[in-house]
Amino acid sequence: xxxxxxLTCRVLSIGFVSLAVAQHxxxxxxxxxxxxxxxxxxxxxxxxxxxxxxxxxxASDSPFLSGMDKDxxxxxxLRELAQKEKLNSHKAVLVVSAHWEESDVTIQTTKKPxxxxxxxxFPPETYKLTWPAVGAPDLAKKIQNLLECKGIKCKTxxxxxxxxxxxxxxxxxxPDPKVPVFxxxxxxxxxPEVHLRLGxxxxxxxxEGILIVGSGFTTHRMRPSSDPDYGKKMQEWLHNVLTNxxxxxxxxxxxxxxxxxxxxxxxxxxxxxxxxxxxxxxxAAEYNSGRILxxxxxxxxxxxxxxxxxx
Numbered sequence: 661x662x663x664x665x666x667l668t669c670r671v672l673s674i675g676f677v678s679l680a681v682a683q684h685x686x687x688x689x690x691x692x693x694x695x696x697x698x699x700x701x702x703x704x705x706x707x708x709x710x711x712x713x714x715x716x717x718x719a720s721d722s723p724f725l726s727g728m729d730k731d732x733x734x735x736x737x738l739r740e741l742a743q744k745e746k747l748n749s750h751k752a753v754l755v756v757s758a759h760w761e762e763s764d765v766t767i768q769t770t771k772k773p774x775x776x777x778x779x780x781x782f783p784p785e786t787y788k789l790t791w792p793a794v795g796a797p798d799l800a801k802k803i804q805n806l807l808e809c810k811g812i813k814c815k816t817x818x819x820x821x822x823x824x825x826x827x828x829x830x831x832x833x834x835p836d837p838k839v840p841v842f843x844x845x846x847x848x849x850x851x852p853e854v855h856l857r858l859g860x861x862x863x864x865x866x867x868e869g870i871l872i873v874g875s876g877f878t879t880h881r882m883r884p885s886s887d888p889d890y891g892k893k894m895q896e897w898l899h900n901v902l903t904n905x906x907x908x909x910x911x912x913x914x915x916x917x918x919x920x921x922x923x924x925x926x927x928x929x930x931x932x933x934x935x936x937x938x939x940x941x942x943x944a945a946e947y948n949s950g951r952i953l954x955x956x957x958x959x960x961x962x963x964x965x966x967x968x969x970x971x
Contacts, residue, residue, distance in 0.1 A: 712779035757825030796840035859943025874937030891961035894928035909947030945969030
């Protein structure tokens with residue numbers, strides 16, 4: 661009997677300690693820094709950013725770019741996107757691009773980023789493109805503090821330019837941007853869990869006037885596949901995660917955290933850097949369902965789609 665009483669006391673004691681720890685974690689999280697509040701919650705976007713500078717080239721000159729060339733429906737849609745979806749109330753744009761990886765998540769603090777022409781073998785004029793956007797170093801540093809407060813190590817880079825995952829689609833969406841645009845890198849581990857946690861840490865920024873955009877590609881297979889339907893299978897998987905009303909947010913997270921083990925994903929994304937921005941955006945949108953804004957089937961099984969999360 662005495663042993664039972666002692667054991668009960670110890671269990672209660674452990675319970676109180678655990679409760680205290682939990683309360684401390686909650687208190688720490690709630691004390692994380694915030695930027696100025698906005699009156700309108702922002703959506704979250706995922707964009708397929710084309711092939712290099714494809715949206716500025718003609719398919720007649722580069723047939724392999726057909727469907728994502730300057731005269732394509734895909735390019736036309738990006739030119740109309742801001743007006744169609746009323747993207748005009750944000751105070752800044754934060755982009756997670758497939759074309760920036762760091763050993764630790766890194767945020768761009770460049771005041772006026774140059775364009776980083778990180779593509780090769782295209783016509784000379786594509787290396788003379790311009791885009792008059794500016795960065796947001798002060799806001800970026802606040803977000804760095806927010807991420808670190810939430811347990812995500814985050815560095816800064818004050819020299820990084822905009823890679824083509826940013827300037828190629830956004831030159832069409834916001835040709836004369838009125839608000840700052842800045843980037844957040846992927847983690848080079850390419851671990852889905854790391855990127856889901858990153859997106860979760862960004863959730864509150866939507867309430868603070870920041871438009872979060874993931875820039876990748878629905879499929880990204882550079883070599884021929886033995887499966888002619890690999891693009892369709894990837895598309896079906898994405899559409900299920902994205903739009904299935906039967907899935908709860910927690911179920912969506914469980915699907916996403918192991919996605920790199922799925923045959924459909926492995927075939928469409930032999931390396932997952934172009935899929936991870938989708939994971940970040942879905943996590944930033946609290947794993948709520950989204951809408952398919954645009955869809956096009958391209959050559960060699962490629963699929964190009966854009967998604968939006970309104971809720």
